[in-house]
Each structure stands twice: as structure tokens, then as C-alpha cells.
Amino acid sequence: MSSGTQPIESVGPGEDVRVAFMLNGQQHDVEVPTSTVLLTMLRRDLNLTGVRGSCERGVCGVCTVLVDDRPVASCSLFAFDVDGTSVETIEGQQDGDHLSPVQQAFSECGGFQCGYCTPGMILLTTALLRTNAKPDREEVRQWIGSNICRCTGYEMILEAVERAGELVRDRDEEDNL
Incomplete structure (x- = not known):
């Protein structure tokens, strides 16, 4: 040992x-x-x-x-x-009873279907938004392209990532007030 x-x-x-x-x-x-x-x-x-x-x-x-x-x-x-x-x-990712901004965005935008890839997508999105809170669509595609989703066709996931960016930026603005 x-x-x-x-x-x-x-x-x-x-x-x-x-x-x-x-x-x-x-x-x-x-x-x-x-x-x-x-x-x-x-x-x-x-x-x-x-x-x-x-x-x-x-x-x-x-x-x-x-x-x-x-x-x-x-x-x-x-x-x-x-x-x-x-x-x-x-x-x-969850903070007590509150979803993280990324989890909230995936829920709001239906960024999942079967849910199997969702944890990985949420963590990829979290990492992306920590490096760039306002990624463009191409950067989002590059980041989430490393996680294969067999159900959604990715459009709802892309929308969820963009929405998560909005929520993170809103949260950061509130924290700076």
C-alpha cells in the first residue's frame, strides 16, 4: 500500500x-x-x-x-x-437548491433529449464560459464538438450555450454592482 x-x-x-x-x-x-x-x-x-x-x-x-x-x-x-x-x-455544478447558470440555460432551452451527453456538455460549457463569457457560434461549436450527441442535432445545445453566456454575464454584472 x-x-x-x-x-x-x-x-x-x-x-x-x-x-x-x-x-x-x-x-x-x-x-x-x-x-x-x-x-x-x-x-x-x-x-x-x-x-x-x-x-x-x-x-x-x-x-x-x-x-x-x-x-x-x-x-x-x-x-x-x-x-x-x-x-x-x-x-x-449546482449551488445548493439553485441551478448553475449553465444548468438553468440547458433546462430553459431544452439543450438535451435523452440526457446522456448532458453532463459532459454542461461541463464543457462551464469551462468555455470561464475562458470567454461571450463566445461566438463558431467557438461554441469547436468546444462542444468534442462531445457527441446522438439525439438533438445540436441546435438546442448551441442555443443553451449562448443563453448560459447571457446568464453568466448577467450574474457577473450583478456581482460587480
Whole structure:
């Protein structure tokens, strides 16, 4: 067993390693086998089932989470790679009883159908709006293009991202008053 301070290189295959990280604003310390990917740790060990798996190859975007504010495919990142980082999942987007501006926009605009890709889309949108609160349609397409939606045709998702930008800008203006 790893003590958490032992470098991952010194842990043998099949051995457990301790992963200490911030998850949705709270400190977590989890011990997992070195072969565990982040998606598995989140779902199996931390019971965060909002993050979903699909392709298990890092190409569909369904399993997107934010690691230090950057979107990553949790199915293709080892759990030990998040040691010392901050991870955000869909479960961390809501503020108490209030939806985040992005969640609110997806709800208002019907930016989902079956909902399977929605957590990843919301996290991609969150990351985009943190870098640019007023993206143009082409930039939105580029960002959400990494998450495959098989149901909507993307138009409602594009509208939801644009609406989310409006809500974020409105919130930021209120905060500055």
C-alpha cells in the first residue's frame, strides 16, 4: 500500500495508490489500484454517477469532467493523475437548491433529449464560459464538438450555450454592482 507520499513510479502494477484531491470543492483521499481510471474512481468509489461512460477511449466526450478547470475525458485518465488537483463533476455544478447558470440555460432551452451527453456538455460549457463569457457560434461549436450527441442535432445545445453566456454575464454584472 502506498502512503500517499510515495511516487507513483515506485508503486508496482496492481498495487494501490492514494489519491488526494479536491472534488467539487471538498477534499477527498481515496485509495485505488494503479490501473483505475478517473471515471471508475468517481462512479465506483465515490458514487458520483452523473459522470457517464460510453466509448471508454476518450473520443465521445460523455465522461467529461473538469480537472483544474480544463475539460478531460475521465475514461482515459488514470485516477492517480488527479492527485493534488481540483476535479469538478456535474454533481458540483449546482449551488445548493439553485441551478448553475449553465444548468438553468440547458433546462430553459431544452439543450438535451435523452440526457446522456448532458453532463459532459454542461461541463464543457462551464469551462468555455470561464475562458470567454461571450463566445461566438463558431467557438461554441469547436468546444462542444468534442462531445457527441446522438439525439438533438445540436441546435438546442448551441442555443443553451449562448443563453448560459447571457446568464453568466448577467450574474457577473450583478456581482460587480
